Amino acid sequence: MEDQTIRVQLSETNKQKPKSDQLIFGKTFTDHMFVMDYSDPLGWHNASIVPYQPLTIEPSAMVFHYGQSVFEGLKAFRTKDGEIQLFRPTKNLERLNHSNDRLVIPPIDEEFVLKAIKQLITVEKDWVPDAEGTSLYIRPFIISTEPYIGVAPACHYKLIVILSPVGAYYKEGINPVKIAVENHYVRTVKGGTGEAKTGGNYAASLKAQELVGKEGFAQVLWLDGVEKKYIEEVGSMNVFFKIDGEVVTPMLNGSILAGVTRDSVIRLLKHWNIPVSERRISMEEIRQAHQDGKLEEAFGSGTAAVISPIGQLTWEGEDLIVNEGKTGEISQKIFDTITGIQYGKMEDPFNWIVNVETKSTVKN
Amino acid sequence: MEDQTIRVQLSETNKQKPKSDQLIFGKTFTDHMFVMDYSDPLGWHNASIVPYQPLTIEPSAMVFHYGQSVFEGLKAFRTKDGEIQLFRPTKNLERLNHSNDRLVIPPIDEEFVLKAIKQLITVEKDWVPDAEGTSLYIRPFIISTEPYIGVAPACHYKLIVILSPVGAYYKEGINPVKIAVENHYVRTVKGGTGEAKTGGNYAASLKAQELVGKEGFAQVLWLDGVEKKYIEEVGSMNVFFKIDGEVVTPMLNGSILAGVTRDSVIRLLKHWNIPVSERRISMEEIRQAHQDGKLEEAFGSGTAAVISPIGQLTWEGEDLIVNEGKTGEISQKIFDTITGIQYGKMEDPFNWIVNVETKSTVKN
Known part of the structure; x- marks a missing residue:
């Protein structure tokens, strides 16, 4: 960092804030954003809070062509006392640097970016909703902006943080979903970019998601790209199963994203002395456990829903109904x-x- | 297409054109670009040739977050009579639609986009260089521009075509390169996006490329993501080997890009009655052929270099020198x-x- 000062330019007019029961995830953004530039040899510089506005980017900017981008997602919550608090933000910023490394993007100063996020939220404090289950979603992302269409790491980047107020994920209590196990498409593979939070992983997921969506499934469950036997993730969440009293989740194997909620779930279970293990889990094992009456719960974990119970898993034409399609006890307890x-x-x-x-x- | 007319707005000032011996790939762009928008329910519309200019895009545009983008690359050549000609452009536009399908981007009208590219080049005809080996590189690309950070296919896209004059790839005759066989990172895997020309595949390649670049290698040779045994591509090119009189190249298996130059090489070899086959090729087979003195030539094929001979392949610490590090006869003949x-x-x-x-x- 050449310069640790964050310049602040406040917006002259502010948008009307939507009502808390009309918040739609990811479509409404607040009045300001944080922006920081990277260039050789300056490093990260020009840290600024500015009015939320369109970006002006050359059509040859590398992000449009070679997908060199990373992002994070976390939330700010309003307590009943009116305070605003973040949930494990340092984990997200650590992971952002992990993603940066895989994508050959220069590292950020995690402490400084956390300071910037806090300052941005302070500016936008009135945008943090207070209704039950609502929050302010925080989206830091980095894009390569160098105007050059050669395949190489860029020399210019922008880190941007935008904020979006979001409504309650569950308006009428937790709602278990139907999941299709994906046998054709894969999200990624060991040696690929699966551990990084980068656009390409999400672009790769759209086709499978679209196809199962038409059949009434909420998400796909991804199998490993090598043998198509072992469970990786569900949609854009990590996944857990409770089998015969033990909670299991796929171990971080090089192609699974290390979810912050995933880590929180594991730590809570250990805290409660509930057996939990991270290991390889085959889809066949899940089918067998279901057949034996030992598949007690299944759920996804992620920032958006926190916990998303799985009521049905469909694999090779067979429907495995989990816990009679209802939210399990552990799922509910973790969520709460x-x-x-x-x-x-x-x-x-x-x-x-x-x-x-x-x-x-x-300061203005 | 709502409207098949291409509006033309000419630039008021034109840039100074670089000299043909000072052309750098992908850094200089011409005075105009072609732009077309997609939105539901209009479809592709607003087809226009406009002055080359920065794009104004919302920070929440999906391309920045979820990598939903595809591109193509082809060239216009100036003949000694001063005419301008394209090489197999319909193959590129076919492939663009193939990529669109994988990335859940609405299809384009291939014939119309070819017409638009031809009209854009007509406007920019003075930008097509005439020195030996030079050309005008054409980069069509599609990006998702919808301002929404939910993981789903976008409802708004832009197709843009930009043009960049490029110098001769080989200034002093074809130059064989050193290639490192990559054992850790993978480009993609079957069921992933390898068949599509999408940014994420290129973003995934940067790390391996950076690491071998520091060791003096020009490119990596990618192995399959499942067993890390079988040859896929080299850098961003397809790859061919001549073994004991027969030319072989990896078959299109779901993770390899169907190169237009690859197809041209195969068709030429068949035309010349030189044995050629598309099949699975293991790295062990190449090592054995080298050991037996039967590995006669190796080369990459792509739009940029056309043919890039491989003089050395390094795998697991072993250097396989191909054809004494010189350009092979078939490689040269195909290039010529x-x-x-x-x-x-x-x-x-x-x-x-x-x-x-x-x-x-x-028309203006």
């Missing part, structure tokens, strides 16, 4: 605990919460 | 023939050439 901590309703024994100072004076 | 056809110096028995009308009047 993580959201309890996020909204400041429950104790935070792990120091997961980072407070945002909302009374600081913003 | 394809470039001969491209520049109108040789007969075109396959009807690969499409002429660009440079005398048409451009």
Whole structure:
């Protein structure tokens, strides 16, 4: 960092904020955004909070051609006392640098970017909704902006943080979903970019998602790209199964994203002394466990839903109904605990919460 | 297509054209570009040739987050008579639609886009260089522009065509390169996006390329993502080997890009009655052929270099020197023939050439 100061240019007019029951994920953005540039040899510089506005980018910018981009997703929550708090933001910024390394993007100063995010939220504090289950989604992302269509790491990048108020994921209680096990398409493979949060992984997932969506499934469950036997992720979430009293989740094998919610689930289960293991899990094992009456629960974990129970898994034409299609006890308990901590309703024994100072004076 | 008319807005000032010996690939762009929008339910519309200019795009545009993008690359060549001609452009536009399908991007009207490319080149005819080995590179690409950060296919896209004059790839005759066989990272896998020309595949390749580049290698040779035994591509080219009189290339298996130059090489070899086959080729087979003195030639094929001979392949610490590090006879003959056809110096028995009308009047 050449310059650790964050310049602030406030918007002259502010948008009307949507009502909390009319919030749609990812379509409404706040009045400001954080922007920082990278160029050789300056490094990351020009850190600024500016009015939310379109980007002006050359058509030859590398991000449009060679997909050199990474992103993160986390949330700010309003407590019943009106305070604003973040959930494990340092984990997201650590992972952003992990993604940067895989995509040959220069590393960021994690502490500085966290400071910038906190300052941006302070500016936008009135955008953090207070209705039950609502939050302010935070999307940091980095794109290669160098105007050059050669296949090589870029010399110019932009880090941008945008904010979007989001409604409650579950408006009428947790709702288990139907998942199709994907046998044709794969998300990624060991040695690929699966561990990184980069656009290409999501682009690769659209086709399978579209096809199963037409058949009434909420998501696909991805199998490994090598043998198409072992379970990787579900949609854009990590996945857990409770089998005969033990909770299992695929181990981080080089093609699975290391979810922050995934890690939180594992730590909570250990805290509760519930057996949990990270290991290779075949789809055949799940089918067998179901047949033996031992598949007790299944759920996805991610920032958007926190916990998304799986009520049905369909594989090779066979429907495996999990827990009579209802939300399991552990699924519900994890959901209640993580959201309890996020909204400041429950104790935070792990120091997961980072407070945002909302009374600081913003320089203009 | 709602409207098949291409509006033309000419630039008021034109850039100074670089000298033909100072052309750098992908850094200089011409005075105009072609742009077309897609939105539901209009379809592709607003087809326009406009001054080359930065794009104004929302920071929430999906291309920045989920990598939903595809592209193509082809060239326009100036013949010694001053005519301008394209090499197999319909193959590129066919492949663009193939990529679109994989990335859940709405199909384009191939005939109309070819017409648009020809009209754009007509406007930019003075940008097609005439020095030996030079050409005008054509980059059509499609990006998702919908301002929405949900993981789903977008409802808004832009197709853009930009043009860049490029210098001779080989300034002092064809130059064989050193290639490292990549054992750790993979480009893609069957069921992934390898068959599509999409940004994510190129983003995934940067890390391996950077690591071997530091060791003095020009490119990596990718092995399959499943067993890491079978040869896929080299860098961003397809790859051929001449073994004991027969030319072999990996068959299109679902993870290899169907190169237009690859197809041209195969058709030429068949035309010459030289044995050629598309099949699975293991790296072990190549090592054995080398050991037996039967590995006669190796080369990459692609739009940029046409043919890039491989003088050395390094695998697991072993250097396989091919044809004493020199350009092979077949490699040279294919290069001479394809470039001969491209520049109108040789007969075109396959009807690969499409002429660009440079005398048409451009409406303003």
